[in-house]
Amino acid sequence: xxxxEQDPGxxxxxxxxxxxxxxxxxxxxxxxxxxxxxxCRKEPKLLMSVYSSGNEDGRFTAQLNxxxxxxxxxxxDSKLSDSATYLCVVGPSSNTGKLIFGQGTxxxxxx
Amino acid sequence: NAGVTQTPKFRVLKxxxxxxxLCAQDMNxxxxxxxxxxxxxxxxxxxxxxxxxxxxxxxVPDGYNVSRLKKQNFLLGLESAAPSQTSVYFCASSYPSLRxxxxxxxxxxxxxxxxxx
Numbered sequence: 404x405x406x407x408e409q410d411p412g413x414x415x416x417x418x419x420x421x422x423x424x425x426x427x428x429x430x431x432x433x434x435x436x437x438x439x440x441x442x443c444r445k446e447p448k449l450l451m452s453v454y455s456s457g458n459e460d461g462r463f464t465a466q467l468n469x470x471x472x473x474x475x476x477x478x479x480d481s482k483l484s485d486s487a488t489y490l491c492v493v494g495p496s497s498n499t500g501k502l503i504f505g506q507g508t509x510x511x512x513x514x
Numbered sequence: 515n516a517g518v519t520q521t522p523k524f525r526v527l528k529x530x531x532x533x534x535x536l537c538a539q540d541m542n543x544x545x546x547x548x549x550x551x552x553x554x555x556x557x558x559x560x561x562x563x564x565x566x567x568x569x570x571x572x573x574v575p576d577g578y579n580v581s582r583l584k585k586q587n588f589l590l591g592l593e594s595a596a597p598s599q600t601s602v603y604f605c606a607s608s609y610p611s612l613r614x615x616x617x618x619x620x621x622x623x624x625x626x627x628x629x630x631x
Contacts, residue, residue, distance in 0.1 A: 434615055434616040434617065435616045435617045435618075437619055444602075444625075445624065445625075446604055446622040446623060446624045446625055447557070447604070447622050448622070449619045449620075449621070452619065490556075490557075494616065494617030495617075496615040496616075497611065497615050497617065498564070498610075498611050498615055499545070499562065499564055499570070499611070500545040500547075500562075500564065500608050500609075500610065500611050500617050500618060500620070501547075501559065501562065501572075501617065502617060502619075502620055504556050504557040505556065506554070506555070506556035507556065
């Protein structure tokens with residue numbers, strides 16, 4: 404079983420749609436959680452951290468369910484510029500700073 | 515403020531040649547990492563460093579060596595390049611883990627595209 408699993412997609416949605424991505428992780432002792440965005444042939448960039456109580460940044464909402472070891476990302480009012488691959492990232496409890504990256508979910512927003 | 519800078523951006527090598535990839539960060543980050551990214555494989559950790567003068571193996575260290583002589587620089591070496599090392603290489607850096615071993619987000623360079631013929 405992979406440490407971080409995501410549905411690779413692609414998710415094809417029209418502009419203005421709401422889309423949700425899910426991610427599961429295997430290490431119940433994990434302490435930190437993030438969503439990264441990666442555009443084609445570019446570096447991953449931090450989209451947002453994920454907090455236990457859930458958090459929102461504009462059109463983006465992230466939620467964490469520790470009991471089910473499940474993370475989600477909701478994008479409202481999708482824009483063409485949201486087209487990218489979204490990486491679910493989990494930090495196991497460690498003093499090395501190591502993060503485990505999911506393979507990513509690809510989103511294509513169409514006009 | 516450049517963040518994380520990788521050189522070179524592109525390189526083509528012949529099998530058996532050697533080369534060094536340079537990563538430099540100006541954020542005073544303690545931790546640095548080297549990853550490779552291949553289609554369908556996601557990001558895989560090659561080596562990492564939790565401070566100047568220290569390095570450790572990641573998930574896929576074979577065929578690579580690293581050095582962290584200065585806090586701001588992390589070098590990745592290929593002693594004898596093989597076609598299986600054709601990949602996109604990313605360097606990243608971060609602040610140390612917080613109390614309770616909660617890890618900080620990592621900041622990435624824009625990658626080195628390496629082809630081994």
